[in-house]
Amino acid sequence: MLPRWLKVTARLLGSMLVTLLGLLALTFFIGRMLPVDPVVSIIGEQADQSTYNMVYHQLGLDKPLPVQFFVYVRAMLTGDFGNALFTGHRVADDLSRVFPATIELATFAIAIGVGAGVPLGMLAAVFRGSAIDHVARIIGLLGYSSPTFWLGLMGLIIFYAMLGLVGGPGQLDVSYIDIVQPHTGFILVDSLLEGETDVFWNALSHIILPASILGYGSMAYISRMTRSFMLEQLSQEYVTAARVKGLSRWKVIWRHAFRNILVQLVTIVALAYAFLLEGAVLTETVFAWPGFGHYLTSGLLAGDMNAVLACVLIIGTIFIALNLLADVLYRLLDPRTR
Amino acid sequence: MSQAASSAAGLRAWLTAEATQSARQARLQRLYFSWLRLRGNPLAMLGCVILCLLVVVAIFAPLIAPYGLDDQNLAARLSPPGGAHWFGTDDLGRDIFSRIVLGSRITLMIACLVAVIAAPIGLLVGTTSGYCGGWVDIVLMRVNDIFLSFPGLILALGFVAALGPGIRNAVIAIALTAWPPIARLARAETLTIRSSDYVAATRLQGASGLRVILRHIMPMCIPSVIVRITLNMAGIILTAAGLGFLGLGAQPPMPEWGAMLSVGRQNLSAWWLSAAPGLAILMTSLAFNLFGDGLRDVLDPRAE
Numbered sequence: 001m002l003p004r005w006l007k008v009t010a011r012l013l014g015s016m017l018v019t020l021l022g023l024l025a026l027t028f029f030i031g032r033m034l035p036v037d038p039v040v041s042i043i044g045e046q047a048d049q050s051t052y053n054m055v056y057h058q059l060g061l062d063k064p065l066p067v068q069f070f071v072y073v074r075a076m077l078t079g080d081f082g083n084a085l086f087t088g089h090r091v092a093d094d095l096s097r098v099f100p101a102t103i104e105l106a107t108f109a110i111a112i113g114v115g116a117g118v119p120l121g122m123l124a125a126v127f128r129g130s131a132i133d134h135v136a137r138i139i140g141l142l143g144y145s146s147p148t149f150w151l152g153l154m155g156l157i158i159f160y161a162m163l164g165l166v167g168g169p170g171q172l173d174v175s176y177i178d179i180v181q182p183h184t185g186f187i188l189v190d191s192l193l194e195g196e197t198d199v200f201w202n203a204l205s206h207i208i209l210p211a212s213i214l215g216y217g218s219m220a221y222i223s224r225m226t227r228s229f230m231l232e233q234l235s236q237e238y239v240t241a242a243r244v245k246g247l248s249r250w251k252v253i254w255r256h257a258f259r260n261i262l263v264q265l266v267t268i269v270a271l272a273y274a275f276l277l278e279g280a281v282l283t284e285t286v287f288a289w290p291g292f293g294h295y296l297t298s299g300l301l302a303g304d305m306n307a308v309l310a311c312v313l314i315i316g317t318i319f320i321a322l323n324l325l326a327d328v329l330y331r332l333l334d335p336r337t338r
Numbered sequence: 339m340s341q342a343a344s345s346a347a348g349l350r351a352w353l354t355a356e357a358t359q360s361a362r363q364a365r366l367q368r369l370y371f372s373w374l375r376l377r378g379n380p381l382a383m384l385g386c387v388i389l390c391l392l393v394v395v396a397i398f399a400p401l402i403a404p405y406g407l408d409d410q411n412l413a414a415r416l417s418p419p420g421g422a423h424w425f426g427t428d429d430l431g432r433d434i435f436s437r438i439v440l441g442s443r444i445t446l447m448i449a450c451l452v453a454v455i456a457a458p459i460g461l462l463v464g465t466t467s468g469y470c471g472g473w474v475d476i477v478l479m480r481v482n483d484i485f486l487s488f489p490g491l492i493l494a495l496g497f498v499a500a501l502g503p504g505i506r507n508a509v510i511a512i513a514l515t516a517w518p519p520i521a522r523l524a525r526a527e528t529l530t531i532r533s534s535d536y537v538a539a540t541r542l543q544g545a546s547g548l549r550v551i552l553r554h555i556m557p558m559c560i561p562s563v564i565v566r567i568t569l570n571m572a573g574i575i576l577t578a579a580g581l582g583f584l585g586l587g588a589q590p591p592m593p594e595w596g597a598m599l600s601v602g603r604q605n606l607s608a609w610w611l612s613a614a615p616g617l618a619i620l621m622t623s624l625a626f627n628l629f630g631d632g633l634r635d636v637l638d639p640r641a642e
Contacts (some may be wrong), residue, residue, distance in 0.1 A: 025484075144623075161606045231416070300586060
């Protein structure tokens with residue numbers, strides 16, 4: 001008899017692999033419906049017919065579609081995304097260079113989202129119908145409805161251009177660039193490792209605004225979900241029973257109700273992290289943040305399909321993986337699903 | 339006057355009568371009671387009022403806008419909000435208020451076009467999947483899952499990259515990302531309808547599967563699809579604005595709100611370039627969210 005967790009994981013992994021294959025088929029299809037002839041984009045309009053035929057053959061375009069798809073899948077699985085024409089490097093190298101910046105930003109943002117969203121949602125549930133509940137609802141609604149890139153722009157205008165409280169676009173001021181050697185790729189961590197506190201504070205002043213704005217979106221989501229999870233728990237009989245037993249109100253909320261929503265919260269935070277990656281594309285463009293979102297939009301504007309499709313594929317894979325993680329965690333940690 | 343009042347009272351009596359004479363009266367009564375409940379929700383009404391205003395503004399845009407779309411006044415470029423230009427002027431001296439008013443047409447047009455394209459696709463896929471079951475269901479829902487496993491904006495970016503920038507391609511790309519939730523909903527509805535007696539009766543009369551789906555199942559799914567679309571509209575508008583902002587949606591001379599914001603990004607010191615179009619986007623998507631939430635509460639009492 002296999003252990004339960006192994007069976008659950010195996011089944012979910014199987015379903016993930018099918019979705020991943022579909023994802024590959026989708027990016028393959030997008031790449032093939034390109035109105036631009038990939039051969040012409042390599043050799044130019046002037047080349048003669050024999051050169052055209054040669055490149056056509058080299059790209060494998062004369063093979064049947066299923067074979068082309070197989071070749072494509074094999075290349076993608078081995079991390080060979082081709083070359084990015086607009087940077088002149090391999091896409092895989094580019095991505096590993098830009099990804100730490102995005103992870104740093106997204107992690108900072110999710111910390112803000114969880115740190116503010118969970119308490120807000122708890123308070124809204126405990127004091128249901130009170131002023132704080134309404135305030136939480138309005139904050140959430142505005143978070144859902146605002147274009148994040150606009151919030152970023154207004155943040156830059158107010159806190160950078162007008163008040164000068166925070167650093168401007170980019171990860172660092174120009175004078176601080178290239179002081180710190182990349183160890184982990186995360187500037188906040190690297191600067192502390194080297195003891196360059198100036199660089200650390202400068203980096204912090206640059207990350208705080210984009211991270212807050214990204215984090216606001218996930219805060220709206222997390223607080224709304226926390227509220228509904230808490231309301232569900234607070235209506236249960238065990239809460240009344242614990243109160244009757246003489247436990248204080250906050251003890252019941254903290255020790256019993258909150259502990260019971262932890263599993264659901266972990267799932268929600270994993271999903272919120274995935275959605276941060278989507279928000280990062282626009283936020284990074286506004287803040288000229290040298291992460292993958294910035295890379296993706298630069299590739300788009302340069303019409304570089306290799307870079308764009310690699311980004312789409314990687315985000316899709318991260319999405320699927322985080323969904324899977326949330327699913328597995330939920331099934332393993334929640335005793336009711338046994 | 340009194341005649342109008344008495345006929346209004348008569349209409350209300352007809353709409354609230356306990357015994358209905360016709361199916362149409364019963365249907366209209368249900369709509370009327372839904373409307374009464376919606377009217378009791380102030381936030382939903384606020385959203386409704388904003389949306390109605392937006393539609394009016396869009397219809398009469400050329401009459402409302404004090405300046406023309408491309409009236410340039412280079413002497414007054416980048417002038418701050420004031421008497422002559424309520425929301426200021428942009429980098430070419432064009433009146434921002436006029437451009438926002440005229441831009442409401444583009445935003446509403448994108449939203450409507452996406453709904454018109456995505457809803458039928460979603461309905462057809464969802465009802466077919468639910469009605470046929472078996473391997474058709476498995477394949478269609480797998481495809482659906484793949485689309486759903488993507489964040490909307492990223493997938494739209496991928497499609498726009500392949501199709502090329504422009505407002506038409508942006509609409510197609512957004513529509514391609516908007517149908518999966520509708521399909522999933524329509525499938526769930528179909529599963530509950532499929533085994534009902536009237537569907538069995540229609541089939542016994544010799545109706546083909548296609549006819550059953552098109553004439554007898556799809557109409558039943560339409561109300562919930564409308565609610566779903568309204569709820570998704572805010573996201574659609576934000577995605578369209580994001581594409582415009584990145585320079586992949588509506589192209590610059592067009593007064594699309596997102597594209598106007600990308601001009602604001604190049605002139606951070608002129609805050610009014612960014613403030614007004616962004617507020618317009620925020621108001622529109624907020625209105626759709628408020629109205630959609632209210633609509634869901636009215637039509638689906640199970641939801642909290």
